[in-house]
Amino acid sequence: MKIGIIGGGAAGFFAAIQAKTNYPESTVIIIEKSKKLLAKVKISGGGRCNVTNAETSISELSKAYPRGGKQLKKLFQEFGNEHTLEWFTSRDVPLYAQEDQRVFPVSDNSQSIVDCLMSEVEKLGITIKMESTVKQLEKTVGGINVFFDDVNSLFFNKVIVASGGSPKKDGLRWLEKLGHEIKSPVPSLFTFNMPKEKVKSLMGVAVENATTKIQGEKLVGNGPLLITHWGMSGPAVLVLSSFGARLLADKNYQFNLQVNWTNEQNQDVVREEIQAIISEHGQKQLQNMRPYNLPSRLWVFLLEKAELPLTQKWDEIGKKGVHKLIEVLANDVYEVSGKTTFKEEFVTCGGVSLNSVNMKTMESKHLPGLYFAGEVLDIDAITGGYNFQAAWTTGFIAGKLNS
Known part of the structure; x- marks a missing residue:
């Protein structure tokens, strides 16, 4: 199986790691449009990376999301903040919670999180394709063609879109063309x-x-x-x-x-x-x-x-x-x-409407074999580690590739 992950941010990396873990025989490729990977992870929390929030009640945790909280409440049972703590800790990245419940690596350096995700990707043999902008997706026999321009494309059996928030609706037209409802992006936070x-x-x-x-x-x-x-x-x-x-x-x-x-x-x-x-x-x-x-x-x-x-x-x-x-x-x-x-933490309200996605599996309702994770969805939260938690959770679920 060939699995394409569009986006080299927190959700993309996590989805890629889960997909390769769940399907070890598959080929997994992360496609990133810029020259940088995990850029937001690097700068978040003033360069310390606010990984998640230590709130112990799932119902309280989900209240931090003006959009998507109700749907995430169910998904957190499958992969919530406690799972995130365990995931990083078991990979030699100790974490600690501040008084305000924000969780950071003990190193107080976001590089610890970046290195952990990079090393996991390397260990699993996941390929990374940089400076490659996806222009459109097209359904084909047995999967999806990912086009970078009119000529060049790659075929995948499954594709996970984790391309992050877009400041303008134009940035999401390629997904709208497939039938997905797009909620116009506006700034949040x-x-x-x-x-x-x-x-x-x-x-x-x-x-x-x-x-x-x-x-x-x-x-x-x-x-x-x-x-x-x-x-x-x-x-x-x-x-x-x-x-x-x-x-x-x-x-x-x-x-x-x-x-x-x-x-x-x-x-x-x-x-x-x-x-x-x-x-x-x-x-x-x-x-x-x-x-x-x-x-x-x-x-x-x-x-x-x-x-x-x-x-x-x-x-x-x-x-x-x-x-x-x-x-x-x-x-x-x-x-x-x-x-x-707010600082450099660009967050949008808007994106692919949750009505266009099966929120149990993160699969598109319009194109079988296409999944979503992270901020490309109409999910966002207040500050405090919640936006990253949504990325880990949706990435984990999408990486199961359940239809």
């Missing part, structure tokens, strides 16, 4: 630009737990929030950009962001906190008593935004002052205009 907002002067300030909302929408994010020189980042923002990928694309990335710096959903509780400070520390100046342990630079900025003098005493602010503080603490608003890719 990005940070918010705030060109008009003064808050950027606080770059580097982080709040451990904030709640974020897109004004006028139901979407809510929470977690750490980081102020950057272009706007805001951190999990509280990335969760919104991931779950709101289509919504924010429709708004052309122009919207208002509501920030609740207290992470307290009930404003009466915020009022009580302020009243308690007034009762106990009424003679102190506003700038010297920070509610919710906010970073001092942020607190000074919020007081100025609320037009309350820094040197005013707490027991002098009156009802009006209390109201202003509640607004700025629990309902602060910033104008967002544009987005920035």
